[in-house]
Amino acid sequence: MSSKKIKAMIVDDERYSRDELKHLLSHYEEIDVIDEADSGESAVIKCLHQQPDVVFLDVEMPKLNGMETAKSLKQLKHVPLIVFATAYPDFAVEAFRFDAVDYLVKPFDEEQLNETVQRLLEKIAPPEGPISLERPVSKLAIESEEGIVYIQPEEILYLYRDERVTRIVGKDEEYEVKTPLKDLEARLKDFSFFRIHKSYLVNLNYVLRLIPWFNGAYHLELKGHKEKLSVSRNYVKALRTKLEL
Template sequence: MPRALIVDDEAPAREELRYLLEEVGRVQVVGEATNGEEALVLLNSLDYDLVFLDIRMPGLSGLEIAEQLREMPHRPQVIFTTAYPDHAVEAFDLAAADYLVKPFDAERLQRAVERALSSGGERAEPGARRDDGVPAAADAERQAVRPRAAEPEPLVRIPVQKDGRTMLVDGDSIVYASAARGYSSLKLGDERVLVSFSLNELERRLQGHFFRVHRSYLVNLRYVRELVPDFRGALVLVMNDRQRSRVEVSRRHARELRRRLGV
């Protein structure tokens, strides 16, 4: 059975997580740490398959621990368990398997564990382009080339959890969306936020002037500033935000994109 380590500075949180993991029954908890330093000692003394990491702890944070895990020869899968949803994008940049916001139940935890264990043999390097690792990628490609409805549905606002509140994000403020391991990351002006919708779900909600340019990217065509060919002959979009974000276009979507943009 896969071995798991729980890292959290609060004893009740560790006890609750251990209890939920016993209900899930997919892993064996063989260690607990109350801070980052203890966690690193345990991680260097035994090969763990899965680590449940709190983020805000005395000393090393969970993000700093995850950063150090990248250097380990046997790098365990990481599931962040935290009361703070505002570090999700940073967590997924560190190739986290999942990001759970407290409180969560056994069902949500089970999905996270199954996702982590199923991807254990294909651990992606942090920051790598997920050109073939997005869930239902092939289906996403097929859906992306289907003709759109002549009269798209009205724009639906996207709910975003932030600082314990639910914010409603208007589609016109979304520069682009990208796939993020079972979630999606929205680029909004100067910030990124994580939502629980898949890219396929966002594509269905954000029709009209949104276009799926890649299995991992859905762009707001109103923000496209330039089309730049890259060294491979493919296209890269430069978006009209302050950072001049660049978004890759897959070859199979390039022709339709040019048609949509009238170029």
């Protein structure tokens, strides 16, 4: 991972929302919140001088709202990435019209924010140097009553959260662990796993086809697996970007 930190600016007319998001982002050493703004007008001026890499932008603001602010930011010489913040979960379609990296729904969810940060890291701070074709030797350790089982990440089809446990579905076996899905996602970050739903993480190497379902959502078919997985409409665009040439 690159040692360069991602410069972020938080724009929201409510101080509580700014403080909450700043606190959550402080848990990520890769993110450096360089400034805040309480209006769209102030944000444009500050971005002009400070050139942040990403702007976490509230949608519902007086005078210059989030949409209008994003449009103004697109005119700058150094155009920052945009992550919208909104209290309305059905805002995704409009957000992507502005090529937003993501949108966060208030009140902020830590798991959703983690997914957003991972997308930002992929876009802004890719690994330095030539990409190695060799995978790490490390295996995923699963603790069971019989001892510790070591699994090759390449043998895992997908993982999903089922109430208080996480189930790991492999080519030949299925495992059950108490480890949260987001923790396993972090441990598997060097492999081809991708979030398709807040409760599902899939190995892209086994993706066979995307099947349209309804309301912008899709079903995902995996090689060697009969059960189809649901792809949340919030993840469809990012998934296709990841998969397609």
